[in-house]
Amino acid sequence: MNRHYIATLQELREARSKLVVLEGQEIGVYEVEGEVHAWRSVCPHRGVSICKGWIGGTNLPSQVYEYHYDRDQQILRCPLHAWEFDLKTGQFLLDASVKLKRYETIIEEDRVYVVTGSKSGSGIPS
Ligand code: FES
Numbered sequence: 001m002n003r004h005y006i007a008t009l010q011e012l013r014e015a016r017s018k019l020v021v022l023e024g025q026e027i028g029v030y031e032v033e034g035e036v037h038a039w040r041s042v043c044p045h046r047g048v049s050i051c052k053g054w055i056g057g058t059n060l061p062s063q064v065y066e067y068h069y070d071r072d073q074q075i076l077r078c079p080l081h082a083w084e085f086d087l088k089t090g091q092f093l094l095d096a097s098v099k100l101k102r103y104e105t106i107i108e109e110d111r112v113y114v115v116t117g118s119k120s121g122s123g124i125p126s
Pocket residue numbers: 043044045046047048050078079080081082083
């Protein structure tokens with residue numbers, strides 16, 4: 001198990017995200033409503049670097065010709081085919097069984113760490 005310093009919590013909060021490479025693996029680290037989440041940057045669809053995608057919200061189910069945009073800054077959209085994933089759970093919005101791979105995060109004295117090499121840090125589905 002290896003613990004990697006990423007940024008201070010304040011730096012991550014201001015930037016909202018940080019893309020890092022740890023032990024050869026690209027990982028996106030996100031601050032979402034006061035929580036920190038780290039995801040392996042591999043889209044479950046075709047494997048592109050999903051953490052280079054857009055962070056925003058999504059259109060919730062609504063009536064025809066109505067648009068209900070919500071959950072701003074909580075959704076990661078893949079840059080290739082625009083699949084949308086919940087940044088808190090890693091779940092694909094249209095099929096909760098499809099998930100990003102989670103890494104354990106630790107916040108200690110305002111410092112954010114990502115853990116690799118543990119069961120949770122090896123890319124186990126969240
Ligand atoms: S590669 Fe990500 S949605 Fe297709």
